[in-house]
Amino acid sequence: MTVTQTKPAKTSGSARPVLSVRWGRLSFRLHRRTAAVGAASLAVSALLLAVSLCTGAYAVAPGDVARALFFGTGERLAVHFVNQERLPQALLAVLVGCALGISGAIFQNVSRNPLASPDVIGFNSGAATGAITAIVFGGGAAATAAGAIGGGLATAAVVFLLAGSGGFNGVRLVLIGLGVTAMLGSVNSYLLTRSTLHNAQNAHVWLIGTFNGRSWSSVQIMAVALAALLPASVVLNRQLRILEMGDDLAHGLGVRVIRARLALTLLGVGLCGVAVASAGPVPFVALAAPQIALMLTRGPVSVIAAGVTGAALLSGAHLVSHQFLPLLARLHLVAETQRDGQLPVGVTTGVLGGAYLAWVLFHRRRAGAV
Numbered sequence: 001m002t003v004t005q006t007k008p009a010k011t012s013g014s015a016r017p018v019l020s021v022r023w024g025r026l027s028f029r030l031h032r033r034t035a036a037v038g039a040a041s042l043a044v045s046a047l048l049l050a051v052s053l054c055t056g057a058y059a060v061a062p063g064d065v066a067r068a069l070f071f072g073t074g075e076r077l078a079v080h081f082v083n084q085e086r087l088p089q090a091l092l093a094v095l096v097g098c099a100l101g102i103s104g105a106i107f108q109n110v111s112r113n114p115l116a117s118p119d120v121i122g123f124n125s126g127a128a129t130g131a132i133t134a135i136v137f138g139g140g141a142a143a144t145a146a147g148a149i150g151g152g153l154a155t156a157a158v159v160f161l162l163a164g165s166g167g168f169n170g171v172r173l174v175l176i177g178l179g180v181t182a183m184l185g186s187v188n189s190y191l192l193t194r195s196t197l198h199n200a201q202n203a204h205v206w207l208i209g210t211f212n213g214r215s216w217s218s219v220q221i222m223a224v225a226l227a228a229l230l231p232a233s234v235v236l237n238r239q240l241r242i243l244e245m246g247d248d249l250a251h252g253l254g255v256r257v258i259r260a261r262l263a264l265t266l267l268g269v270g271l272c273g274v275a276v277a278s279a280g281p282v283p284f285v286a287l288a289a290p291q292i293a294l295m296l297t298r299g300p301v302s303v304i305a306a307g308v309t310g311a312a313l314l315s316g317a318h319l320v321s322h323q324f325l326p327l328l329a330r331l332h333l334v335a336e337t338q339r340d341g342q343l344p345v346g347v348t349t350g351v352l353g354g355a356y357l358a359w360v361l362f363h364r365r366r367a368g369a370v
Contacts (some may be wrong), residue, residue, distance in 0.1 A: 031299045041293075041308035045097075048315040049090045053082055055319075057171045057326045068085050088219050089211040092278060092347070093318040094311045095222040097285055099275040101293070101310020102233050104286030106268035109301050110175050110261055116362060117273040117287035118152075121177025124283075126155025128207060129270075132188055135203050136195045140279075142229040143219055145225075145272045149273035156269045157178060180255040209282035209346025211318060226272040232267055233303045240264060241300050270296035282346050284353020285314050291360070323347075 039227045053065045058067075060078045065313020067074045068082040104117040118124050134143040162176050192200045200316065205212065239260045250257050272286065290301070291311035297305050321343040 017086040021358075031297065031302075033306050034297045034299050034302050037293065037296045038302075038305050038308045041279045041305070041312045044280075044312045045094050045315045048319050049094065050191075052090045052315070052319045052322055053086050056081075056086070056322055072162055079304045080308065085216075088216050089214050089322075090315070090318065091212055091315045092214050095219070095226055096275045096282065097289070097311040099222070099226055099229075099271040099310075100282065100286040101289035101306040101308070102230075102266045103271040103275070104288075104310070105301060105306035106271075106301050107231075108241065108290050109240050110264055110268075112244060113171065113174060114291050115223070115287070115357075116172050116177075117284075117290075119281060119283050119286055119301060120181075121173055122155050122159055122184065122273050123152045123177075123269055124276055124281040125181045125188070127152035127273045128193070129187055130154070131277050132191045132207070135199055135206075136191050141221060145221055148277035150269055152269040152273040152276070153173070153266070153287050155184070156265060160265075165347070170188050170264050180266035201220075205344060206280040206342040209280040209349065210342075210344035211279055212342050212344065213256065214278070219346065222278045225270075229267060229271055229274075230268075230307075232263075233271075233307075234262055234265065234323060236260070237301070237303050248370035264281050277282035280346060282314065283350045284356065285317075287312050288353060288356045289313055293298055295346030314345070314349070317352065318345050321345045321348045330340060 040303040050062075052342070053235055054060050054062055058077070058081055061083060064078045068079040069087070072079060072083070087241075094153060100118075107116050107118055107121065107123075108114055110116075114305075128148035130149070131144045132147075133151070134147035139147065159173065159176055159180055164182075165173055192203055195203065239255055240248075242253055242255050243257065243264075249262075275282070290306040292313070293305040293309040294301065296309070324343045347363050
């Protein structure tokens with residue numbers, strides 16, 4: 001593998017050094033700012049993960065956390081909390097956030113609309129319907145994951161079929177997706193009525209989006225899925241950048257537009273499907289992460305930057321959710337029995353994401369795009 005540094009021609013004051021990486025027949029260009037943002041997001045995710053291991057209703061000192069992680073020694077309760085409860089949930093937050101960030105970047109850039117994320121256009125709801133169907137019929141983790149991916153793919157097919165020839169038109173896609181989301185919400189409610197009380201209660205909390213009760217099996221499924229789909233995301237990133245410029249230019253540059261869009265759609269649905277299967281339909285991470293990454297990098301779209309930004313966002317939301325009820329209990333704002341509780345992460349991302357969506361709509365209105 002060879003790495004060379006080049007400087008683009010100074011057509012403006014914003015020209016940036018670029019790293020050209022070649023590995024056999026593969027080559028790609030990496031902007032330094034994109035690499036810096038990615039590294040910073042990874043560092044933030046690692047810091048948030050470390051803090052989440054130490055804090056909560058049962059505080060664990062950093063030294064005890066290190067002993068529990070690396071040696072499995074120390075107080076039995078501390079070892080259990082760190083290795084069996086907090087670490088799987090924190091790692092799952094990183095993996096799910098990464099998958100949602102990449103999925104959001106794919107759909108937003110293919111449709112050229114910053115609102116066209118999988119949770120807005122209905123793919124997350126479709127994945128949730130598939131997963132709930134598996135839960136109602138007593139399926140395990142693998143069946144739930146398969147149901148989520150299948151539900152997401154079926155919903156994507158319905159959305160694009162309803163959109164017709166303008167299927168990738170951003171505004172039309174969002175409007176049809178909102179309608180499909182409303183319809184699937186009714187289907188999900190009906191499925192809950194056909195379930196047992198225990199499954200319905202679990203599914204209701206899961207529908208909000210939560211890491212509560214997640215174990216190492218969920219982490220393993222998510223890690224395997226991301227390891228399989230992440231290389232495809234990197235390979236297709238160049239075609240994603242070209243598609244963002246328009247169909248005519250993409251045709252002129254030799255991109256098979258229909259094939260590329262189909263591959264990217266399948267990839268995006270697969271990523272959001274496994275994320276929904278692992279944590280439920282966590283809202284707004286896929287919407288916000290790509291746009292935040294774009295603002296930070298100030299360069300062309302990068303699925304890796306969007307992924308690590310999503311990981312940092314969801315790790316932060318998980319930490320807030322992890323600390324919220326214990327904090328309220330210490331302030332005597334909720335009952336002491338709530339001290340050991342954990343707020344579903346979907347509540348946190350929903351509140352923050354709602355504010356972000358209002359901000360996006362306000363700026364698009366000022367720009368005349370809404």
